[in-house]
Amino acid sequence: MDTRRTGNQVSLRAIFSFLVILVLLAGAPAAGTAEAPEVHTHEGWTAVEALPTASGSYYLTKDIEISKTWTIGSGADISLCLNDHSITMTASGIGIVINGGTLNLYDCGTTVHSYTTDKQPATIGGGTGSFTGGYITHAAGKTGPAIHIKTNNSKFNMYGGTLIGNNNPHDQYNSGAVDLISGTFNLYNGTIAGNLGSDWLGGGGVYISSGRMNMYGGEIRHNDGGFGGSGIMIYGGALNMSNGSIHHNTGDVGGGVFLAEGTVSMTGGSISENTANTVAGVVVNGTMYMSGGSITGNTDSGIYGCVCIGGTMYLSGGSITGNISNSGGIMCEAGTIDIAGNPVVAGNRNTDGDEVNVYLSNEKTINISGAMTSGASVGITTRTTPTAGNPFKFGLKYRASNTMSPDNWFFSDKGLDVIGMNDTSDQDAYLAAKVTLTYDGNGADSGSVPAAQTVTHGTVVTVEGAGTLKKAGNIFDHWTTGQEGRRNSIAPGDRITLEENKTLYASWTAGHTVTWMNGDGSVLDEKGYQEGEPKPTTEKTPTKEPDDDHTYVYKEWKEMTDSDGDTVYTPVFTAVPIPTHEVTWLDGDGSILDKKEYKEGKDKPTTDKTPVKAEDDQNTYAFEKWEGMTDTDGNTVYKPVFRTVPKSAAAAPGQGAVPAESPTASPTAAPAITPAPTAAPEPTATPKPVPKTGDREDMILWTVLMTLCAGVLAVLLVLKPERKKK
Numbered sequence: 001m002d003t004r005r006t007g008n009q010v011s012l013r014a015i016f017s018f019l020v021i022l023v024l025l026a027g028a029p030a031a032g033t034a035e036a037p038e039v040h041t042h043e044g045w046t047a048v049e050a051l052p053t054a055s056g057s058y059y060l061t062k063d064i065e066i067s068k069t070w071t072i073g074s075g076a077d078i079s080l081c082l083n084d085h086s087i088t089m090t091a092s093g094i095g096i097v098i099n100g101g102t103l104n105l106y107d108c109g110t111t112v113h114s115y116t117t118d119k120q121p122a123t124i125g126g127g128t129g130s131f132t133g134g135y136i137t138h139a140a141g142k143t144g145p146a147i148h149i150k151t152n153n154s155k156f157n158m159y160g161g162t163l164i165g166n167n168n169p170h171d172q173y174n175s176g177a178v179d180l181i182s183g184t185f186n187l188y189n190g191t192i193a194g195n196l197g198s199d200w201l202g203g204g205g206v207y208i209s210s211g212r213m214n215m216y217g218g219e220i221r222h223n224d225g226g227f228g229g230s231g232i233m234i235y236g237g238a239l240n241m242s243n244g245s246i247h248h249n250t251g252d253v254g255g256g257v258f259l260a261e262g263t264v265s266m267t268g269g270s271i272s273e274n275t276a277n278t279v280a281g282v283v284v285n286g287t288m289y290m291s292g293g294s295i296t297g298n299t300d301s302g303i304y305g306c307v308c309i310g311g312t313m314y315l316s317g318g319s320i321t322g323n324i325s326n327s328g329g330i331m332c333e334a335g336t337i338d339i340a341g342n343p344v345v346a347g348n349r350n351t352d353g354d355e356v357n358v359y360l361s362n363e364k365t366i367n368i369s370g371a372m373t374s375g376a377s378v379g380i381t382t383r384t385t386p387t388a389g390n391p392f393k394f395g396l397k398y399r400a401s402n403t404m405s406p407d408n409w410f411f412s413d414k415g416l417d418v419i420g421m422n423d424t425s426d427q428d429a430y431l432a433a434k435v436t437l438t439y440d441g442n443g444a445d446s447g448s449v450p451a452a453q454t455v456t457h458g459t460v461v462t463v464e465g466a467g468t469l470k471k472a473g474n475i476f477d478h479w480t481t482g483q484e485g486r487r488n489s490i491a492p493g494d495r496i497t498l499e500e501n502k503t504l505y506a507s508w509t510a511g512h513t514v515t516w517m518n519g520d521g522s523v524l525d526e527k528g529y530q531e532g533e534p535k536p537t538t539e540k541t542p543t544k545e546p547d548d549d550h551t552y553v554y555k556e557w558k559e560m561t562d563s564d565g566d567t568v569y570t571p572v573f574t575a576v577p578i579p580t581h582e583v584t585w586l587d588g589d590g591s592i593l594d595k596k597e598y599k600e601g602k603d604k605p606t607t608d609k610t611p612v613k614a615e616d617d618q619n620t621y622a623f624e625k626w627e628g629m630t631d632t633d634g635n636t637v638y639k640p641v642f643r644t645v646p647k648s649a650a651a652a653p654g655q656g657a658v659p660a661e662s663p664t665a666s667p668t669a670a671p672a673i674t675p676a677p678t679a680a681p682e683p684t685a686t687p688k689p690v691p692k693t694g695d696r697e698d699m700i701l702w703t704v705l706m707t708l709c710a711g712v713l714a715v716l717l718v719l720k721p722e723r724k725k726k
Helices: 012-026 699-725
Strands: 046-048 056-060 064-066 070-072 077-081 086-089 096-098 102-106 112-115 129-132 135-138 147-149 155-158 162-164 178-180 184-187 191-193 206-208 212-215 219-221 232-241 245-247 250-253 257-266 270-272 275-279 282-284 287-290 294-296 307-309 312-315 319-321 330-332 336-341 344-346 358-360 366-372 377-382 392-396 410-412 417-421 429-440 453-456 459-462 474-480 495-498 502-517 523-530 550-561 567-577 580-586 592-599 619-630 636-646
Touching (some): 096 102, 307 312, 429 495, 453 459, 474 523
Parallel strands (some): 046 056, 056 077, 070 096, 086 135, 102 155, 135 162, 147 178, 155 184, 162 191, 178 206, 191 219, 206 232, 232 257, 245 270, 257 282, 257 287, 270 294, 282 307, 287 312, 307 330, 312 336, 319 344, 330 358, 336 366, 366 392, 502 567, 580 636
Antiparallel strands (some): 112 129, 392 429, 417 429, 459 495, 474 502, 502 523, 550 567, 580 592, 619 636
């Protein structure tokens, strides 16, 4: 039957299609508007009381106990929300095996649980630690990891929940919580805490033997690695860390991370407050790239640094600070360290409290693999202590990619060392010993030696004079490198090249000193002379600053000789009174308006009084300026000069009087400059929403759509009877 009509006809099929489109539009977010915060329910998710095996999205409705492994087989893609519940393995063995499939783990729980942080596996329900929501664990006394990622196409995405209290004391191939045998483990959120790793190879939190772990967030904390790698043990494969934290883990070797083989790439996040009983908070025997993030507050009690490099570390950013070890922050013993960019390695200390940052043992050096940039700060300590004239090479080919001196980026952990460049073609950076020139009075009975001079070896220094040194019955003659004799004599003002620590001794000869004092009590001149020589004189004339009333003119010397035969001349001055002058200002009638005195040489005073001159019948008089005249005695008289204003020039009231000037409008304050809007960052992809939440409806949009639908239905009701008539 043809339902189409001519003229203003309406197709029923078109109307219903329009309604369908409206409904579809109602389910889509409005273009150009921000998505509303999600308040999800479990709509679309399946409630389960047992662990599923088929693909789908599920949420638990109760705590689950399993006595055998839950396997996620090939091709299965399961999203599971713990929903504040727990999964407990009641037998020893692996809790969950991902064998070719994908597990997406969520949790929307709010229950806060306590757990023990001082013993692993942790006991839930006691202790000082806490976590929130659902969890996966082994029953007390039962051993095995929580998650086992088995094959290359297996994937575990952890968006929430807690893996806690799992125990693997002896199996060298399994961790306490997550085994990454192959495939991919993405940690977005959630917690791996309180697990115990193998005493053979370790891995308290995560054990990676192949595959890839990407750490985008979450926490790995309070795990015990047994042998090592208390946070993460890597025996192959790769760890990429861009966020999250690995902290407060404890083990024998590698309290935070033990990289035995494979690679670690760290661009963010933190590895902090981990403890190793023997070797390092972070062990690098594979290859580690660090361009961001922080390694801080880790401790160990062994002979190695908190970051022990037996493999290769490429350090181009991030910070390694505040770690404590017998060898400080980074120890490069058997491996290689490459540095470029702007890393910070500072504030690390050994157990004696001395700052030790990058410790280069066994004549190790750093490869300077690129340009150093602003913000870099790397401390250097070498096993071999540099000596004067024997610097120690620490950076290879520095000048090949850098033009600025290495002391812009590197510093010595020891105060008597300095960072320097070698001028030869090898372009290397050196750690050199500073050398010190000191002075010895050699029997002086008064005064002080000149201050010591500490410089880089090879620096040319100027030798100081005797300063205030005195020795009764003797005069200072020169400096010498020995306490006796005139060999190697050095005179004040000589310039010497300091290649080693050197002490200069004062050399004295029998004689006396003559000292001439200045008017302020300072020494104007001093000379020595030997016995039998005439007493010297000075060509200098003493001066004394004038005071308010007098100037002073040198008259003669007053001589005084002490029992040692040394003479001091004190100057005698004649006081000359400073002349006083007067300044007089006259009023308009010739009388004295003001009078002041001032001392010669001082600024001439001014007056704040204004002279006036009485008006007469024809004029008034306005003061314009002063005209002064100074006599031969230096006294000055100022007479006022007036401008004559005829009275006829004043306009009669209402007859062209000059209006007063309009006040100038106050300037308008400059408007505040509106800051340019900051470009909105591109949205970051987020993991699948936690399934306890659901989209909030846009009530305004629904109201408009429902109104439109009602209108369309009304049209249909009108059209239907009309069709029957036809």
